[in-house]
Amino acid sequence: MIDAADQIFVIAKRLLLSLLMWAPDWVVQVVSSLMNVAAVLGVFLVLFALISVFERKILGRIQNRYGPNRVGPFGLLQPVADGIKMLIKEDIVPRGADKAVHFLAPVAMVAPAILALGVIPYGRNMTAFSIDAGILFFFAVGSATELAVFMAGWSSNNKYSMLGAMRAIAQMVSYELPLIITVLPVVMIAGSLSPDQIVAAQNGYLFGLVPKWFVLTPWGAVAFILFFTASLVESNRTPFDLPEGESELVAGHMTEYSGFKYATFFMAEYFGMFAVSGLAVTLFLGGWHAPAAFLQFIPSWIWFFLKLSVLLFTFIWIRGTLPRVRIDQVMKLAWTFMLPMAFSCLLAAAAWHYISSAALGWFSSLLIVGIAYAGLSKILEARKHLSVRTYQFAE
């Protein structure tokens, strides 16, 4: 019974495929893949619609407002109204735009985000495309969004678009490095690039209560925070949303887009957020494993989406808290703090793995990240030259 609830989607898919008994093998293969694609798209489109309204509601609550509550019960039909509005808006292409590239950019933006969603295990036996080098594939397609952003910025023939795209490229390329280096310790410990294997490596509980998730190790916790910060930058979310900083760049690379193409950019941004949060769940938060042994009766896919929603809430929470940073501050953070910390995680993971005594390994890895953090804090804070500002003309 518990197993059936856990595997309900897998069983349903197998039942549907058994209707194709008469068909040749390749037809079954294609239909099976298409069903996976449809499931991933369907689930994440619904999640996109939900998060677009819940984000506004949560931001509202953070600012002591109600948020949207007019369309439908509790405002839940707001995305339907937004979707209709976006669809019937005029699609404007500037006269000076490179029309083909301008058209292709939103497509090139959303496609890698959807591809990246494919390799994440959503539950036991629920990976849409189970490939051995899934993590590698994720980052390979993930970095293609940079090209799409630049396509959008360049083809719009608009200075704001261009500046936004250049900022996006700068920060996304810079943060690709800490993002990938923070994944390395996990790959090192799990000994595999396959997301399924990494989830399997986090199975089991200490005393039946404390899960063996990588986030609960010293190196894993630091790597998780760094990964999360880098993923904020990669998905262009506040406080790193300066590619589209509306106060100075109108809407960055999306300035010259309207109607459904604009909505597609938003969809790509959210899909990228889902993908990178899903990967964070897979790598650090134990994937679809339950947080305690006695909670294993709840289906694995529920656990995955619960963890995913916690991360998405944190994305929104950060957006409601932090102001946008300057481009030089973003760059400085990447190269002077994120990168050395990421390398210290690598070292700490090595210590954790190779020191045979578990307690000693735990302690020494904590020591390595602790020293790195304290040292970097001291150095970076000493270089800050804060003084009382003197106003020349205000008197």
Add this chain to the structure above:
Amino acid sequence: MIGAGIIKGMAVTARNFIGSYFEADRLTTVQYPEERDEIAENYRSFPFLLFDGADPEAGLRCVSCKICEKECPPQCIFIIQERDEKGKPIKRPKVFDIDISVCMSCQICVEVCPFDSIKMDKCFELSGPERFNALLLHKADLEKSNEYYHQIRPIEATAVDEALAAAAAKKKAKAA
């Protein structure tokens, strides 16, 4: 330590987020069509005509003296006096129109009226389907009872009633 300020800030927003569900006074938004704030005693929108008793025609205080029409700075008041069959003027307006698209709510008509017959209303939901006739209020739209006046401005209405009663008593004493 790097990041300490971020945690402090996140705690502030978390407090606001959770507090908004439990502390009713945090959410200051008044959800207008369903909820309404009480309007202040001295709020004013556009003028209306007062009548005493139940019948608006018989009890109308306006005597068609046209002072308000003459004083009105944007000239939004239009009055025609009633006349009997012989053409003799009667102390009653036949037509009393206020164009609220022109009215600037200055209250000068209220201040100059010697009969306390024109007062400022509080009704602000006056949007109409078009710009001209829907915003031209006629006598029938403007006539409102003294009870209504008491309802919207209890303090001012009581003062006006007392002053009118005192004036009537003085007149009676003089006549006697």
